[in-house]
Amino acid sequence: MARDIQERIKKLIIDSRLPSGASLPTEPELMERLGVSRNSVREALKALQAMGIVEIRHGFGTYVGPMSVAPMIEGLAFRTVAGHYRGEDSLLQLLELREAVETGLIARLAGRVPEADLAELDALVARMEAEAAGAEGGVRAETDRAFHATLYRGLGNLLLGEVLEAFWDAFHKVRTDLVDVPQDPKVTCRQHREILEAVRSGDALRAEQAIREHFGNIRTRLGTPVPAEHSHRSYDR
C-alpha cells in the first residue's frame, strides 16, 4: 500500500505535466487527496526523495526533483563500499565500468568535439599542470572531474553525460573514503593532454589508446595490478 501511495504521487506529477522545480501539494493536502495519514504520506515522500523524484525543503514546501541521475551515485557508492569491506574487488569493478564505457565512447568523439569545448579542455589541462607544479599535493579532483565532463559533453546526449558523471562521482567518493591513492601529478597531466590531443586530431584509435592508458594508470595506483583471485594470497604469507 505504501508503494501505491508513491505511485499515485508519481502519477500526479506525470498527469499534471509538472516540470522540475514545480511545487507539490503540502503534506496535509496530500493526506486529503490520497486519503491516508500524514505518516504514510511522509514515508512515501521520503522514498521518492531518495530516488530524486521529489525535493523536500523544510519550512518551505515539497517540489518536483531535478530529475538527475545523482541519486544513483549513493546507491552505487554504498554497494561498492560494502563490497570492498567484504573483500570483493568492487572498487576495481567500478573503475572497469568507467573504463569500458569511456573507451567505447571516445572513439565516436574523435574529431567531433566542438572548438569551444576543445578550448575549455586546453584550459583545464593547463590548470592541471599548474596544480601539479604547485605544493598543494597534486591535481585537484574537481579539475579531473571537469575534464571528463567537458570531454563527453560533445556527444550531445545530456543523459549520457550525467550517467558518466555519476560513475565518476561514485568512484571518487569511494576511492577517497577507502584507500589512500598515491598520485603522480606529472603522469596524470601528460595522460590528460594526450587524450585531448588524440581527440583533437581525430584519430579514434589513438584516443582509445590514450583513454586505456589513463585508466591503466589509475588501476595500477589502486594497487590491484593482478586479478582479484590472486591479490589476497600475498597478504597471507
Add this chain to the structure above:
Amino acid sequence: MARDIQERIKKLIIDSRLPSGASLPTEPELMERLGVSRNSVREALKALQAMGIVEIRHGFGTYVGPMSVAPMIEGLAFRTVAGHYRGEDSLLQLLELREAVETGLIARLAGRVPEADLAELDALVARMEAEAAGAEGGVRAETDRAFHATLYRGLGNLLLGEVLEAFWDAFHKVRTDLVDVPQDPKVTCRQHREILEAVRSGDALRAEQAIREHFGNIRTRLGTPVPAEHSHRSYDR
C-alpha cells in the same frame, strides 16, 4: 537529521560487515540504538529501501538488500516518462545511452565469448525465431532481454552486466508504457543472429556494425529517424 539516521544505519551495515540478506535490528531495537522515534527510523528505512540498501518484509523483519543496481531503473524510468510527456525526446536519449554503451563494449567482446555462452545465445536466437514464426505477436521481450544479458556476461564484470540490464529494463518499461511500437519479428531475428555470428567470428568491426544496425532499427521504429534538432520542424509545417 533524518539524513543522519540513514547514515548511521548504513554505517551499521558497513561496520558489521553484514552481507546481503543478513537481518537488521528490528524497528524497536533501532529506536533504542539510535535514540530516535519509531517514525524517524521508519522514514530512514523507507529511503534506504528505495535505494535498494535494505529490504523490508512485512511481519518478518528488515534485511540487508541485494546490493543490485535495480533501484536506479525506477528513477531512470520515471525521469524518462516525465520528460516524454513534457515533449522531450527522453526515450530516444535513453536508447542512445544503451546504443553508445553497447557499441563500445561489443568490440572487446568479439571472439572472446565463452563457448557455453555462444551455445546459449544460439538457443536464444532459435527461440526468437520460433516466437517470430508463431502467432503470438512476435518476439517476447524476455527473450530479447536474455540475449543481451547473456551476450555481455562474457565481459566478466558483474557490475557492468547489471548496469546494462538496468538500462534495458528502464527502456523496455518506458517503451511499453508510452508508445505502441510496431515490431518486425523477422528483422529482429536476423539482426540478433548477425550480432551473434559477428561476435563468434571475432570480427570486431562487423560486430559493432551489427549492433549499430540493430539499434538503428529500434530507433526507426520509435518514429524518430532524424536527429532531435530537426525532428520538431516537420510538425510545424
Add this chain to the structure above:
DNA sequence: TAGCTCAGTTGGTTAGAGCAGCTGACTCTT
C-alpha cells in the same frame, strides 16, 4: 526607508495505540 519582530505556513519529530502478516510451537484429530 531600513531593519526588526512576529504570526502563519510548511516540513520534522515524537508518542501511543491498534492493525496486519508471518512464524513456530502447541494441540487436537486421525
Add this chain to the structure above:
DNA sequence: AAGAGTCAGCTGCTCTAACCAACTGAGCTA
C-alpha cells in the same frame, strides 16, 4: 505417532494528535 489446524508472539504497517523547527512575508518600529 503423524498430520493438520490453531493460536500466541513477533514483526512491520497505519493512524491519530500533539508539539518542534525552519522559512516567509506582512506589519511594526526606529
